[in-house]
Amino acid sequence: MSFNVLIVDDSKSVRSVIKKIITISGFRMDQCYEAANGKQALEILSKEWVDVILSDLNMPEMNGLEMLAAIKADIHLQKIPIIIISTESSDERRNAVLEMGAKQFVKKPFSPEYVRKVLYEVIGMEDEKTHERNERDNDGGDF
Amino acid sequence: MKEMKEIMMAAIFDVVEQMFYVFLEPVGDEYADYAMEAAIQFKGDLKGEMSVLVSDGLAKSMVQNLLGLETGQMTKEDIEDCVKEVANMICGNFLGRLDQTRTFALSVPSFSQPPRKAVTDGDACRLYFDSDGESFGAILRLTN
Numbered sequence: 001m002s003f004n005v006l007i008v009d010d011s012k013s014v015r016s017v018i019k020k021i022i023t024i025s026g027f028r029m030d031q032c033y034e035a036a037n038g039k040q041a042l043e044i045l046s047k048e049w050v051d052v053i054l055s056d057l058n059m060p061e062m063n064g065l066e067m068l069a070a071i072k073a074d075i076h077l078q079k080i081p082i083i084i085i086s087t088e089s090s091d092e093r094r095n096a097v098l099e100m101g102a103k104q105f106v107k108k109p110f111s112p113e114y115v116r117k118v119l120y121e122v123i124g125m126e127d128e129k130t131h132e133r134n135e136r137d138n139d140g141g142d143f
Numbered sequence: 144m145k146e147m148k149e150i151m152m153a154a155i156f157d158v159v160e161q162m163f164y165v166f167l168e169p170v171g172d173e174y175a176d177y178a179m180e181a182a183i184q185f186k187g188d189l190k191g192e193m194s195v196l197v198s199d200g201l202a203k204s205m206v207q208n209l210l211g212l213e214t215g216q217m218t219k220e221d222i223e224d225c226v227k228e229v230a231n232m233i234c235g236n237f238l239g240r241l242d243q244t245r246t247f248a249l250s251v252p253s254f255s256q257p258p259r260k261a262v263t264d265g266d267a268c269r270l271y272f273d274s275d276g277e278s279f280g281a282i283l284r285l286t287n
């Protein structure tokens with residue numbers, strides 16, 4: 001099974017880095033859509049199905065909080081898991097975002113390992129690298 | 144102000160080392176020859192602006208390290224986008240370290256090449272660094 005992913009960030013560089021992390025992590029990605037703000041993201045969501053959204057908060061035109069509220073208010077979109085990746089990481093902001101229905105909150109700067117871990121958790125799949133490691137460990141072999 | 148500088152320095156190291164694989168050495172108070180500036184405003188219990196100043200070579204190194212692009216492959220937009228993101232991350236990281244319980248509203252970063260002349264004016268917390276002969280600076284200005 002492979003997944004469609006939507007990355008929302010006004011920084012093209014950050015979108016590229018997140019895409020690269022997802023690709024390198026071995027995550028089975030089918031389509032990767034990119035949007036520079038919440039408005040563009042909603043336009044994509046009106047036409048395409050995505051399995052998970054990774055989004056920044058601080059963006060022009062429509063920010064991540066506004067986008068999150070719009071998605072959660074839409075019966076067709078509200079079940080799509082959303083991971084917020086942001087520099088705005090106060091306890092208050094983090095709690096507000098999670099209460100609004102985001103599945104996870106990742107603080108920038110982020111490590112590739114952490115983004116990968118969160119992505120697999122949110123999708124509800126075992127990370128293949130962890131799976132391989134567990135298989136190895138369960139073989140009883142000495143390393 | 145000393146505590147503010149220490150928090151700012153920790154935020155800068157955290158961002159540039161973890162995300163851009165750049166290592167900085169603090170230098171004196173002298174303003175170097177910076178090629179560009181990204182600035183971001185914040186509002187909340189504290190209000191102000193964080194400016195990040197970068198030499199051309201360091202900006203290109205950061206793009207190269209972040210995106211894996213060689214100098215010939217990168218565009219002006221890649222450089223601008225990358226330097227703006229550095230400012231965004233440093234400002235957010237700094238404010239989080241300053242007080243994790245307070246929420247601040249951040250502006251969308253702006254970009255100036257060359258840096259605005261006024262960036263060095265007035266009272267501000269200034270930190271300057273060297274990275275293999277290239278220059279990096281950060282200026283924090285609080286307003287009422």
